[in-house]
Amino acid sequence: xxxxxxxxxxxxxxxxxxxxxxxxxxxxxxxxxxxxxxxxxxxxxxxxxxxxxxxxxxxxxxxxxxxxxxxxxxxxxxxxxxxxxxxxxxxxxxxxxxxxxxxxxxxxxxxxxxxxxxxxxxxxxxxxxxxxxxxxxxxxxxxxxxxxxxxxxxxxxxxxxxxxxxxxxxxxxxxxxxxxxxxxxxxxxxxxxxxxxxxxxxxxxxxxxxxxxxxxxxxxxxxxxxxxxxxxxxxxxxxxxxxxxxxxxxxxx
Amino acid sequence: xxxxxxxxxxxxxxxxxxxxxxxxxxxxxxxxxxxxxxxxxxxxxxxxxxxxxxxxxxxxxxxxxxxxxxxxxxxxxxxxxxxxxxxxxxxxxxxxxxxxxxxxxxxxxxxxxxxxxxxxxxxxxxxxxxxxxxxxxxxxxxxxxxxxxxxxxxxxxxxxxxxxxxxxxxxxxxxxxxxxxxxxxxxxxxxxxxxxxxxxxxxxxxxxxxxxxxxxxxxxxxxxxxxxxxxxxxxxxxxxxxxxxxxxxxxxxxxxxxxxxxxxxxxxxxxxxxxxxxxxxxxx
Numbered sequence: 001x002x003x004x005x006x007x008x009x010x011x012x013x014x015x016x017x018x019x020x021x022x023x024x025x026x027x028x029x030x031x032x033x034x035x036x037x038x039x040x041x042x043x044x045x046x047x048x049x050x051x052x053x054x055x056x057x058x059x060x061x062x063x064x065x066x067x068x069x070x071x072x073x074x075x076x077x078x079x080x081x082x083x084x085x086x087x088x089x090x091x092x093x094x095x096x097x098x099x100x101x102x103x104x105x106x107x108x109x110x111x112x113x114x115x116x117x118x119x120x121x122x123x124x125x126x127x128x129x130x131x132x133x134x135x136x137x138x139x140x141x142x143x144x145x146x147x148x149x150x151x152x153x154x155x156x157x158x159x160x161x162x163x164x165x166x167x168x169x170x171x172x173x174x175x176x177x178x179x180x181x182x183x184x185x186x187x188x189x190x191x192x193x194x195x196x197x198x199x200x201x202x203x204x205x206x207x208x209x210x211x212x213x214x215x216x217x218x219x220x221x222x223x224x225x226x227x228x229x230x231x232x233x234x235x236x237x238x239x240x241x242x243x244x245x246x247x248x249x250x251x252x253x
Numbered sequence: 254x255x256x257x258x259x260x261x262x263x264x265x266x267x268x269x270x271x272x273x274x275x276x277x278x279x280x281x282x283x284x285x286x287x288x289x290x291x292x293x294x295x296x297x298x299x300x301x302x303x304x305x306x307x308x309x310x311x312x313x314x315x316x317x318x319x320x321x322x323x324x325x326x327x328x329x330x331x332x333x334x335x336x337x338x339x340x341x342x343x344x345x346x347x348x349x350x351x352x353x354x355x356x357x358x359x360x361x362x363x364x365x366x367x368x369x370x371x372x373x374x375x376x377x378x379x380x381x382x383x384x385x386x387x388x389x390x391x392x393x394x395x396x397x398x399x400x401x402x403x404x405x406x407x408x409x410x411x412x413x414x415x416x417x418x419x420x421x422x423x424x425x426x427x428x429x430x431x432x433x434x435x436x437x438x439x440x441x442x443x444x445x446x447x448x449x450x451x452x453x454x455x456x457x458x459x460x461x462x463x464x465x466x467x468x469x470x471x472x473x474x475x476x477x478x479x480x481x482x483x484x485x486x487x488x489x490x491x492x493x494x495x496x497x498x499x500x501x502x503x504x505x506x507x508x509x510x511x512x513x514x515x516x517x518x519x520x521x522x523x524x525x526x527x528x529x530x531x532x533x534x535x536x537x
Binding site: 173174185210218 | 384
């Protein structure tokens, strides 16, 4: 193993295990690769019970997280399988794009909203230039179409007409836009986030919402084939008591 | 003798004036040469339209406005899909000012000058935005102001985002005919409206688009007889960002510039009504 890789893995282990107490989840990893699909099987155990497990794929050269996925766990010994399709996420507003964006699969959306909230991307909303940013999450469907924008309290700044039709079929979209959407076309913008091992969370340049809400502001999430690598794969596990442990390995080319 | 020639010329000039309600129009024609101002008409009117539409479905729009040759025309047809549009149209036209018509004879010959000074101002502002994504939209608009025009059209556009505004202003119009009553030759023929067009377009599209404009020096015989001072036509096919700002103006011309000359020539300037009466009197 290259010394730099070793240092990187050590650094990541330190970072992700800072809150750990004396008892930490135990992690055993097994990887299999078929073509461009990487499957990581994690056997995780903690006598205090498990809370969640998160997969991180980091580009070794830049330290950027290109893929992440989180699972909610129950029980004290769990086998969980993650799959990375060798892809990264990029987000476009129709004229500009940013990548690799921090995007996760949405955990536990309600049944009627689930088809429209498949992926979620944390971002900073600027309703108008000069206004203070608001921490929000943008939601996309399986095809990458933008359907919702909510802040941490659940206040919704935007809802697509498809989502509105699903949750409130009797409401006219025109009326909804007039009464509920405070985003301003050509002025409001979103800054999506990049997670980097060295610098942490960094906002990308702002993507201005240039089109109408009925066109989903033409904000799209797109999966793109990742570069050949090399990459570092890591699993972070959290116990029900809040303890964390992480295990990383370098993915051979 | 001079009186007879003058009488003959006056008889040859046909003047039509009509008023009903707030609408007024006139036409001055010189019968021997065929020179005419064309029908000029306007109304005392104000119009204010605003609104928006957002939704999914088909969309058609027809708009036609014409006040004293200050014109707007829009034709839109959109196939079934998503559309967001908003607009504002404001128009004010005023015909309370009189229009003035004069005939003067230059001494020592058979040269005559006929002038018409019209002060029926029209101001129109139209702003529209449209955001369409779908199978196809056709969107055409053209704005005209007394021989000048600016317009854009989009055809078979699957993606169209456009913000367009246009301010048209007509302050006054000046017609002038200089002719020799013996030879029937026209030595000057001018139509000089004081006017402006301020057109602004920001658009993004995928499809076909064209943009055109013309600024003209006009003659009054027919609208086709004009001299183009600037003209442009652009056509695009594909995916483009098309932004344009055009301001064209014809200012400080017409009656005010000729005012002093006119006063030197004819210190006693009869009112419009007296002129009309005079024509009727001689005709009978």
